[in-house]
Amino acid sequence: MTQYEAVIGLETHIQLNTASKIFCQCSTQGWNAAPNTHICPVCSGLPGSLPVLNRSVVEKAVLLAKAMHSDIQAISYFDRKNYFYPDLPKGYQISQYDQPIAKGGYMDLPMPGGEVRRIGIWKAHMEEDAGKTKNAGGERQVDFNRCGVPLVEMVTAPDLRTSEEAGQYLIRLRQLLRWIGISEADMEKGQLRCDANVSIRRVGETILNAKTEIKNVNSIEAVKDAITREIERQIVEVEAGRRVEAWTLEWDEDTGTLKKMRSKETEADYRYFREPDLLPVRLDDAWRDQILLNFPELPLERKARFLKEYGIPEYDAELLTVERTFSDYFETAVKAYRGDAKRVSNWLMNDVLRMINDRGISAADLRLSPAYLAAIIQLVDSGAVNAPTGKSLLARVEESGENPAVIVSREGLAQVNDSDAIRSACQEVLTESPAEVAAYKAGKVTLLGWFVGQVMKKMRGKADPSQTRQVLEELLKQ
Ligand code: ZN
Numbered sequence: 001m002t003q004y005e006a007v008i009g010l011e012t013h014i015q016l017n018t019a020s021k022i023f024c025q026c027s028t029q030g031w032n033a034a035p036n037t038h039i040c041p042v043c044s045g046l047p048g049s050l051p052v053l054n055r056s057v058v059e060k061a062v063l064l065a066k067a068m069h070s071d072i073q074a075i076s077y078f079d080r081k082n083y084f085y086p087d088l089p090k091g092y093q094i095s096q097y098d099q100p101i102a103k104g105g106y107m108d109l110p111m112p113g114g115e116v117r118r119i120g121i122w123k124a125h126m127e128e129d130a131g132k133t134k135n136a137g138g139e140r141q142v143d144f145n146r147c148g149v150p151l152v153e154m155v156t157a158p159d160l161r162t163s164e165e166a167g168q169y170l171i172r173l174r175q176l177l178r179w180i181g182i183s184e185a186d187m188e189k190g191q192l193r194c195d196a197n198v199s200i201r202r203v204g205e206t207i208l209n210a211k212t213e214i215k216n217v218n219s220i221e222a223v224k225d226a227i228t229r230e231i232e233r234q235i236v237e238v239e240a241g242r243r244v245e246a247w248t249l250e251w252d253e254d255t256g257t258l259k260k261m262r263s264k265e266t267e268a269d270y271r272y273f274r275e276p277d278l279l280p281v282r283l284d285d286a287w288r289d290q291i292l293l294n295f296p297e298l299p300l301e302r303k304a305r306f307l308k309e310y311g312i313p314e315y316d317a318e319l320l321t322v323e324r325t326f327s328d329y330f331e332t333a334v335k336a337y338r339g340d341a342k343r344v345s346n347w348l349m350n351d352v353l354r355m356i357n358d359r360g361i362s363a364a365d366l367r368l369s370p371a372y373l374a375a376i377i378q379l380v381d382s383g384a385v386n387a388p389t390g391k392s393l394l395a396r397v398e399e400s401g402e403n404p405a406v407i408v409s410r411e412g413l414a415q416v417n418d419s420d421a422i423r424s425a426c427q428e429v430l431t432e433s434p435a436e437v438a439a440y441k442a443g444k445v446t447l448l449g450w451f452v453g454q455v456m457k458k459m460r461g462k463a464d465p466s467q468t469r470q471v472l473e474e475l476l477k478q
C-alpha cells in the first residue's frame with residue numbers, strides 16, 4: 001500500500017490584550033456587551049473617519065516576533081485587503097501584506113517522545129478584526145463591537161506532519177502568548193483562532209497535491225480531529241484516482257465533519273493595496289530596545305535551566321514551567337528555603353497547585369507567599385510541626401495571610417515529641433479499644449493505622465507520627 005504523509009501549515013489569529021482597539025479608542029472588552037455599544041465612526045467605517053495606530057499593538061507584536069525568533073522589521077506597512085462581508089463595514093480590512101512587522105523565525109516543539117521539532121514561521125502581521133453576524137428572529141443581525149480589535153496573524157511554514165504536531169504547536173503557542181503577556185489566548189473566546197492548510201504526498205516524493213484550508217475550528221481537540229479527517233479524505237480521493245481540489249472547508253463541531261464552503265480564494269482576489277490613511281510603521285532602535293528591555297526568559301529555556309540548576313526531574317521541570325507566575329513562585333520559594341529544590345517542588349506540585357486550581361487563581365494571587373511556603377517546609381523539616389500540621393498550615397496561611405510561625409505558637413500546634421505524653425496517650429487508646437486490640441493480635445495488623453489516628457485525635461494532631469507508631473507497635477506486642 002502506498003504510504004502518504006501530510007504537509008500541514010497553520011495560520012493563527014491571535015487577539016492581543018490591549019485595552020483599546022487598533023485604530024480608535026473604543027474598548028476591546030465588548031465580547032459580552034450589548035451589540036454595537038463599543039463602536040465609533042472609525043471602527044464602524046463611517047466615511048471621513050481616519051484610523052490612528054495604537055502603539056501598544058506594535059509593542060505586543062514585537063514581543064511575539066521576538067519569542068518566535070523572527071526578524072523584526074524596522075519599517076512595515078499597512079494595506080487594504082478588499083472583500084465584502086456584512087461584518088466588515090468598510091468593505092476592506094486594514095492588514096499588512098508584503099511588508100509585515102515580522103518575517104521568518106521558528107518555534108521549537110518538544111514532542112512527547114522527547115524529540116524536538118523546529119517549526120518554521122513565515123511571517124506575522126498586525127491587522128484589525130471584523131465584527132460578528134448572527135441569525136435571530138428571521139433576521140441577519142450584525143454586531144460591530146469586535147471590529148478593530150487588534151490581531152496578529154501568524155503563518156507557519158508547512159513543517160507540521162501530523163495532527164498531533166499541530167495540536168502540540170497550538171499548546172506551545174498558547175503557553176508562549178500567556179507567558180509573554182500579550183494575549184489570554186482562550187480559544188473558546190476566539191482569542192486564538194486557527195486555520196489549517198492540509199495537503200498530502202507520497203512518502204519520499206516532493207510533489208504535493210493541492211491543499212485545502214480548514215476554517216472555523218475553535219479548540220485544540222477540534223483542530224486535531226479536523227486535520228485527521230481531512231488527511232483521510234484526501235488519501236481516499238488520491239487512491240481513487242481523483243484530484244484533491246483547492247477548497248476552503250468548514251469544520252462542523254457537532255457532526256465532526258468537513259463541509260465545502262467555497263473554492264479557495266487566491267491572494268489576487270483581495271486586490272491588496274497600501275493603506276493611504278496610515279503612515280508606515282517606523283520602529284527605531286530606541287523604541288525596539290525599550291519594548292524588549294524586560295523580555296522574559298522563555299519556558300523552554302527556563303525548563304532547561306531548572307533541570308541543570310536545581311537537579312529536579314524532567315516531569316517536575318515541565319510542570320513548573322507551564323505557567324510563568326507558577327514558575328516564578330517556585331524559584332522564589334527555593335531561594336527562601338535554601339534546601340533541596342525537589343522538596344519545594346513536591347509541595348508545590350501537589351498541595352499548592354491544587355489550591356491554585358481549585359480557586360482558579362494564579363500563583364501570583366496566593367496569600368501564601370513563597371517565603372511562607374518555605375517557612376512551613378522548614379517547620380516540618382525541623383520537626384517543629386508534624387507533616388499533617390504542615391499541610392493544614394498551607395490553607396491557614398492562605399486564608400489569613402499570617403506568618404505560619406505565628407499561627408503555630410499562638411495555637412500551640414508544635415509537634416509533641418515528649419515520649420511520656422505520647423506513651424500515655426497510646427496506652428489510653430489501647431485500653432479504650434479492647435475489640436480492636438484483640439483483632440490486631442489475631443492478625444489484623446492494618447489496624448495499626450487506625451490506632452495512630454486515634455492517638456492523633458487525642459493529641460489534637462500534634463504527636464510525632466513515627467514515634468507514635470513505634471510506641472504502639474511496642475505496646476501491642478505485650
Ligand atoms: Zn471605535
Ligand code: MN
Nearest residue numbers: 013095127153
Ligand atoms: Mn487575517
